[in-house]
Amino acid sequence: MKSALSFLIAARRSEIAGLQRLALTSELVGAIGRLVHALQRERGLSNLYLGSRGQRWAAERSAQVAQSEALQDQVLRAFEQLDTDAARSGHRARLFGRIAYAMQGMSALPRLRERVAQCQWSTDRTVAAYARLIQALLGVVFEAADSAWDPEISRHLVAFLNFLQGKEFAGQERATGSALFAAGRADADSQQRLLHFIESQERCLQVCTDLASPAIRDLWQAAQQPEHLMPLERMRRILCTTASGGTLDAALSQPWFDACTRRIDAMKTVEDALAAELQGLCSLRLESTARDLAGLERMAASLRTEPGQEAPDFFDDAAEPGLPAGLAGAGDGFRAPMDPSLLELVREQARRLQSMGDELDAVRATLNERKTIERAKGLLMAHRQLSEDQAHKTMRQMAMNQNRRLIDVAEAVLAMAEVLPSRG
Amino acid sequence: MKSALSFLIAARRSEIAGLQRLALTSELVGAIGRLVHALQRERGLSNLYLGSRGQRWAAERSAQVAQSEALQDQVLRAFEQLDTDAARSGHRARLFGRIAYAMQGMSALPRLRERVAQCQWSTDRTVAAYARLIQALLGVVFEAADSAWDPEISRHLVAFLNFLQGKEFAGQERATGSALFAAGRADADSQQRLLHFIESQERCLQVCTDLASPAIRDLWQAAQQPEHLMPLERMRRILCTTASGGTLDAALSQPWFDACTRRIDAMKTVEDALAAELQGLCSLRLESTARDLAGLERMAASLRTEPGQEAPDFFDDAAEPGLPAGLAGAGDGFRAPMDPSLLELVREQARRLQSMGDELDAVRATLNERKTIERAKGLLMAHRQLSEDQAHKTMRQMAMNQNRRLIDVAEAVLAMAEVLPSRG
Numbered sequence: 007m008k009s010a011l012s013f014l015i016a017a018r019r020s021e022i023a024g025l026q027r028l029a030l031t032s033e034l035v036g037a038i039g040r041l042v043h044a045l046q047r048e049r050g051l052s053n054l055y056l057g058s059r060g061q062r063w064a065a066e067r068s069a070q071v072a073q074s075e076a077l078q079d080q081v082l083r084a085f086e087q088l089d090t091d092a093a094r095s096g097h098r099a100r101l102f103g104r105i106a107y108a109m110q111g112m113s114a115l116p117r118l119r120e121r122v123a124q125c126q127w128s129t130d131r132t133v134a135a136y137a138r139l140i141q142a143l144l145g146v147v148f149e150a151a152d153s154a155w156d157p158e159i160s161r162h163l164v165a166f167l168n169f170l171q172g173k174e175f176a177g178q179e180r181a182t183g184s185a186l187f188a189a190g191r192a193d194a195d196s197q198q199r200l201l202h203f204i205e206s207q208e209r210c211l212q213v214c215t216d217l218a219s220p221a222i223r224d225l226w227q228a229a230q231q232p233e234h235l236m237p238l239e240r241m242r243r244i245l246c247t248t249a250s251g252g253t254l255d256a257a258l259s260q261p262w263f264d265a266c267t268r269r270i271d272a273m274k275t276v277e278d279a280l281a282a283e284l285q286g287l288c289s290l291r292l293e294s295t296a297r298d299l300a301g302l303e304r305m306a307a308s309l310r311t312e313p314g315q316e317a318p319d320f321f322d323d324a325a326e327p328g329l330p331a332g333l334a335g336a337g338d339g340f341r342a343p344m345d346p347s348l349l350e351l352v353r354e355q356a357r358r359l360q361s362m363g364d365e366l367d368a369v370r371a372t373l374n375e376r377k378t379i380e381r382a383k384g385l386l387m388a389h390r391q392l393s394e395d396q397a398h399k400t401m402r403q404m405a406m407n408q409n410r411r412l413i414d415v416a417e418a419v420l421a422m423a424e425v426l427p428s429r430g
Numbered sequence: 431m432k433s434a435l436s437f438l439i440a441a442r443r444s445e446i447a448g449l450q451r452l453a454l455t456s457e458l459v460g461a462i463g464r465l466v467h468a469l470q471r472e473r474g475l476s477n478l479y480l481g482s483r484g485q486r487w488a489a490e491r492s493a494q495v496a497q498s499e500a501l502q503d504q505v506l507r508a509f510e511q512l513d514t515d516a517a518r519s520g521h522r523a524r525l526f527g528r529i530a531y532a533m534q535g536m537s538a539l540p541r542l543r544e545r546v547a548q549c550q551w552s553t554d555r556t557v558a559a560y561a562r563l564i565q566a567l568l569g570v571v572f573e574a575a576d577s578a579w580d581p582e583i584s585r586h587l588v589a590f591l592n593f594l595q596g597k598e599f600a601g602q603e604r605a606t607g608s609a610l611f612a613a614g615r616a617d618a619d620s621q622q623r624l625l626h627f628i629e630s631q632e633r634c635l636q637v638c639t640d641l642a643s644p645a646i647r648d649l650w651q652a653a654q655q656p657e658h659l660m661p662l663e664r665m666r667r668i669l670c671t672t673a674s675g676g677t678l679d680a681a682l683s684q685p686w687f688d689a690c691t692r693r694i695d696a697m698k699t700v701e702d703a704l705a706a707e708l709q710g711l712c713s714l715r716l717e718s719t720a721r722d723l724a725g726l727e728r729m730a731a732s733l734r735t736e737p738g739q740e741a742p743d744f745f746d747d748a749a750e751p752g753l754p755a756g757l758a759g760a761g762d763g764f765r766a767p768m769d770p771s772l773l774e775l776v777r778e779q780a781r782r783l784q785s786m787g788d789e790l791d792a793v794r795a796t797l798n799e800r801k802t803i804e805r806a807k808g809l810l811m812a813h814r815q816l817s818e819d820q821a822h823k824t825m826r827q828m829a830m831n832q833n834r835r836l837i838d839v840a841e842a843v844l845a846m847a848e849v850l851p852s853r854g
Binding site: 008009010011012013014016017018019020021024085086090097098099100102103104105106107109110111113114117118135138139152155320321348349352353355356359360362363364367374377381384 | 432440443445522533534542559776779783788
C-alpha cells in the first residue's frame, strides 16, 4: 500500500524524470538553433549564387551545404535520443507531431538544393522554401517551450524561441532589403514586408530580453554597438521611406548586406549563450531535485511511515500564512508542532508546486500572442481559402489600414469567427 | 534511425499511453466523488449527533462511517493503481503532491471520528474539519483536470470538478442554514456566509452545465423540479433577508434540512451520470486512437519509409486551406498530389493536434477563475497573516462592500501584490 510519503517521493521522481527529458529537449533545441543558423547562411549564399546565375558563390555555397548537413545530422541524432517508446503521457504527442513535420522538410532539402544548383528556382521561391523549413524547425522549439512543465526552464525556452524567431526575422529583413537595393527601386509591397520584419524582430527580441537572465541582457546590450547599429538604422530609413517607385542606390547593396550580417552574427553569440544557460539550468535543477529526493528517501527509511498512520495535526493546526489556499487549516487557533512533520513536508511541497504552477501560467501567457496570431491566420486560411503567406499579408494590411497592432487584428479576426461562413 | 512516420506513430502511442492514464485518473476521480458524498453525509450525521449531545443518531452515524471507510478504501486502491514508478514526465508531480496531502487528511480521520464520538469538538469545528478534508480531496480532482492534456476529457473533468464543488457548497449551505434555524436568530455573519455558499454553488453549477454534454444538462434540468425548488427558495429568502438579530422559526429546521437534502441527493444522480460519461469518453477516445495507430502501423509496414527518403512535395504544394499557420506552404500555386502521402498525414496530424491545443487552452481558461481566487487568497494569507477562512471572508466582505464579484476582487488583490509589504 502506498503512503503519503511514497507519493511525495513519486512526485520528486516524476520531477527528476521530467527534468531529464527537459535536458534532452534543451539539447535538441540548441541543435535546432545551430541548424537554423546554418540554413540561414545557406539561404543567403543560395540567393547570391542564384543572383549571379550560378557564376559565383558555388564553392562557398557547397561548403555551407556540407556544414548544414553536419548540423542536420546532429538534430537527427537529438531526435533519436528522445524517449519515444516510453512516453507514458499524452503531453509529448504534439512535440512528436511537429518533429515529424520538420523531418519531412529536412528530407526534402536535397532536392531543393539540386534545384538551386541548377538555377531552376527563383530567389523568391528559394527564400520561401528555406523559410518554410526554418519555421517547421522553430515549430519544434515552440512546442518544446509550450509543453515544458518547469516554469524556469519554460521561461528560458520561451526566451530562446523568441530569440531564434527574432533572428529569422533579421535574416528575412536582410534578404528583402538586399532585393530592394539590388532592384534599385522602392516598391510599397516589399517596403511593407520590410517594416513587418523589423517590427516583428523587435517584438521578439523584447520578449526575449524581458524573460532572459541579466547576463543575457547585458550580452545582448553589449552586442548592439552603436557604431554598427547607426548605419543599419540609416539604411533602414532609406529603404522604408523612399516613395514607392522611387530610386534606391544599388551601391548600398553590399553595405546593407554587411550591416545586417554583422547584426545576425552578433545575435549568434547571444543565441549560443542562451543555449548554454538553458543546459546549465537543467543540470542545476536536476541536482537540487535529486538532493531533495535523497532527503525524502532517508526520511522514508527512518520513519517507516505506514499507510493509515495518523497525521494528528491535519485538522488541529492553524492555517499557516503563505500556504496556498485550499491547503490551509481552518484557522482554529492551534499551532502545529515545531518539529518538521510529514504534514509540514507535504505542505511545503504543495506550496512549492503551486507557486511553480502560477509561474508557469505566467510564462505560457507570453506564448499566447503567437498562438493568437497563428490561430487567426489559420482561420483566415480556412475560411477564405488563403495560403499562409496571403493570410499573414491580409492581417498585416488590416493592421496598417486600421493603425492597430497585429495582435489586435488577430483578436478581432478570432472574435469574428462565429459570423464567418463555415468551410466547404 | 527514426523516420518522420516513426514520430507520427510515437505521437499516437504517446496519446494512447496518456489516454490510459486519463482513464485511471477518471476512475480515481469518480471514486473521490463517491467518497466526498459519503463524507458529506457523515458530516451531517456527526452534526446531528453532536447537536443531540450524543443521545441520538449514534447508530446512523456509525453505519455511515462504515460506508465512508469502504469508499475510502476504493480511493486508496485507485491511488495504488496510479503508475508512480514509471512517471516519465514532470507533469504528474503536482497531482502526486495533492494526493499526498489528501492521504494525510484521510489518515487523520479516525481521530476526528473519535473526538466526535466523545463529543469533544463543537459542530463548527467538526464541520470545518470535514470541509478541509473534502477540499483536499477536491484538490486532487482540480489537479487531474488541470493536468489533463486531452481537451475533451479535460472539459469533462472540469465539469465534474465544478459539479462536486457546487455540491459541496450546497452541503455547506445546508449546515449553515440548519444552524441558523436551530439558533432561532438571524446573524449577519452567518447570513453572509450563506449567501456566499448559494452564489458560489450557482456559479459552479453554471460552469458545469456550460461544459457538460446535452444529456447531462437535460438530466440536471429534470432533477430540479419546481415543486422541490420552490420551498427551498422560500426558506433561502427567509434566511437571507431576516434582519440581523431578528427571530427565525426553529420549526423550519427540519423542512430546511429535508429540502436541502433532496437537492443534494438529486445532485448525486447527476454526479454519477457525469462520472459514467467521463469513463465512457475515455474508452471511446482510446478505441479511436488505437484504430488510427493500427492504420499508421500498417502504412509503416507497407511503405518501409526510410529516413532521409524524400518528401518532394514539402516545398512544392500550395498551402492548404485550414492548415494551421506555421505548417502551411508558401502558396506558390502548386497542388499536392491527390493520393494521401506521408506529408498529408503529417499535416493532418499537426492540424488535429493544433486544434486540440487550442481547445485545451479554452477549457483550462475556465479553471483560471478558481486559480485567481486561490492565488489572491494565498496572497492575503501571506501578507496579512490570515487563515484561509479569514482571507476568504475578507475578500467576500470587500466584494459586498464594493458591490463587485469575488473574481474582480481577487484580480484587484493580485494587482495590488506589488505594493503589499513583503512578509517577515
